[in-house]
Amino acid sequence: MSTEHKPKPLPFIATFAAGAIAGISEILTFYPLDVVKTRIQLQHGQSQGLVGTFRSIIKEEGVGRLYRGLVPPLLLEAPKRAVKFAANDFWGNTFLDLAGETKMTQNLSTLTGAAAGATESFVVVPFELVKIKLQDKASTFKGPMDVVRQVVAKEGLLGLYAGMESTFWRHVYWNAGYFGTIYSVKSALPKAQSPEGLLFNNFVSGAIGGFAGTVINTPFDVVKSRIQGASRVPGVTPKYNWTYPAILTIAREEGVAALYKGFIPKVLRLAPGGGVLLLVVEFTLGVFRKALGPPYI
Template identity: 80%
Template sequence: MSTDQRKPLPFVANFAAGAIAGVSEILTFYPLDVVKTRMQLETGKSTQGLVGTLRSIVKEEGAGRLYRGLVPPLLLEAPKRAVKFAANDYWGKTYLNVTGESKMTQSLSILTGCSAGATESFVVVPFELVKIKLQDKTSTYKGPMDVVKQVVRKDGLLGLYAGMESTFWRHLWWNGGYFGCIFQVRELLPKRESQQGVLMNNFISGAVGGFAGTVLNTPFDVVKSRIQGAERVPGVIPKYNWTYPALVTIFREEGAAALYKGFVPKVLRLAPGGGVLLLVVEFTLGVFRQALGPPYI
């Protein structure tokens, strides 16, 4: 049966594939996320780069600090990545039905990715908030539950959704770039029949998509880290509150380069990480197709 004729896999298969891929990616690249957050929380002119920040963390706080805050994103990765790929599958089918197109186009791929990212953002905010609080160098929290307790005690349940708006924009732009590039790169790469060739194409297109998504969303990630890392003071308007005004503030006070703080560790994680995500997702979906048999293969 050809690719165009086979039946789409059920939702649970896409959900499980995304979950497995997400956990695989974070276990591989998490220390780079800690370094990225530290660089983004540093205001003013950067004094250390990737290597300097990494060396400083290990020297002053120990190598174990590179996995500080791992539990929230690890708990989050399964639902987050599952929602990402399941939502991308859902929105792709929806837009194809609405537009009457028979197959995905470049513009529909970008729109689908942005919609999947917007959907994903509603799931991730509390986990991201806890992770940022734990990764901060000045953090005195004992662990994830201590963060949750203190934030809820101080700001109520809605305090766990600080940075919701900036997280929305971060995920919208990353997913739009990621899935849009995957579509384009797949079209440009030579078609391969072997399983190894198909997997290599998936890794390359995912890596390129991860790079493009990182270029697009890093300024929004910087703002998100600043908003979620700041302590709220009653009666005082936060310096970083809304995304686009915060982008202007950082640009005016610290220069354009500050909007890309943490870009190197972020791209070193998300470019190959994007490849790993797509590779594991497609491999896992292939396993489901083999297990379910016709008409899925």
């Protein structure tokens, strides 16, 4: 009979808190790249590129503009990342039970990530909308609450959910790529023999997962930025409205490469950012396990 000890899963609140701490750590470190990414995605025609956009923002608007719109994502990062990792944990256990498996597989890992992304998308839309409106170079909004007031006044409460469908797809694809790749990379890496080795493995697998998720989801992110960045005119159908038709429109009018506008700043943020997320989450969960003691360790 096997006497191997299997730690008890941590309480939901521990997973939720670990995701929240990781999210805040990541956003404070990499936010300026998100501003540059959004600016590039909102540009029609020839882009200034990463360095040119950075220089243009600093020269014309000041360094502080690189942190414009930080409040909504900062307020969001705690619940957003908390939901991501808590949902991934919940759906992972659910799919394992449904499949009759005792260990995660590649397919289940990818499916779990997609389900976690779908869950996360419902939380983030209003915050993403406010962030995009503030990051736009043409923005005249005074701050987050001014965006909310004007959008609600013109479009009603549902106006805060413009881009829901594109946000859904963006998060489904990114999380599927992220968690699916993490599983593959962790399986390929040598087993860690020390706490430092474990941190290294988590960072590397998270960074590669962040890169993979970004490659897969960037076209959906471009469409989301276009949908949320546009001003709605009553009685007029927006040019960018639904995800897949919008992808075809952009590819036809601007070329397929336009679907990857903002890729460089996005991947420079989300590849190491994905590593930071996983590293902080796993480290924080380890702290919780030690604090709670058996049967969690």
